Amino acid sequence: MATQTSDLLAAAAPRTVAVVRQITDDQLDLPTPCRDFRVRDLLNHLYEVVVNFQGLARRSTVTWADKPDHLTAGWRDRFEAETGRLVEAWADPASEQGVSPGMGMPQQVVGGMAMLDLTVHGWDLAVATGQAYEPAPEVLPALHELTGQLATTARQMGVFAEEVPVDGTLPELDRLLGATGRDPAWSPAG
Incomplete structure (x- = not known):
């Protein structure tokens, strides 16, 4: 089966997986558009998102407190496999129903948050490592809507930086990058 969320995740995920696959070990300490995050930190965060949002699709309890280093042998292949599992987890129609017990918001919003992280952090990692990034065009309307819904709370919680006028x-x-607090013209050189 498939859901709207899994279809959109399936469109977004390969583009970010392609960026992750091209990141070399000597690029792990480069800066990113995410304040206080080097490439290594952002990869670990995105890996954690991909794994934890699988659990959130099943309404499992997840923890964000553990911060393991996922960048051990074979991490690029494991990231791709976990991203595939993320899409599968959200393909269950039950994943979109009701309110998330762990997040306190509608399950469809939670699934959209995974898609937002894959897309925006895909761009973050691409621009930080000198790669091109083209998002899946079909995800952008949903991400604009979601960002509009979440922006105020996300800024209060420090998830989004202040909006960058675009x-x-x-x-x-x-426009999506600006709404999430990123400068679309960001470069590692400043």
């Missing part, structure tokens, strides 16, 4: 005529990705 010209409304720029591409959808640039």
Whole structure:
């Protein structure tokens, strides 16, 4: 089976997996558009998101307190496999029903948050490591809507930085990045 969430995750995931696969070990200490996160830190965070949101799809209890280093032997292959499991977990129609006991918000919003992290952090990692990134176009309308719903709370919680004003005529990705507190013109050189 499939759900709207799993279809969108399936569209978004391969683009981020492709970026992750191209990151070399000598790039792990490079800065990223995420304040206080080096490439290594952001990869570990995104790995944790991919794993924990599998549990959230099943309404399992997840912990964000553990911060293991996922970048051990074979991490690129494991990231791809875990991302596939994320899509599978959200393909169960029950994953979109009701309210998340762990997050206190509708399950569809929780699934959208996984898609948002894959897309925005895919761009973060790409720009930090000198790669091109083109998001799945079909996910952008849903991500704009979700970002609008979450922005105020996400900023209060420090999940989003302050909005970066972006010209409304720029591409959808640039507008999404600005809404999440990123400068679409960011570069490692500053």
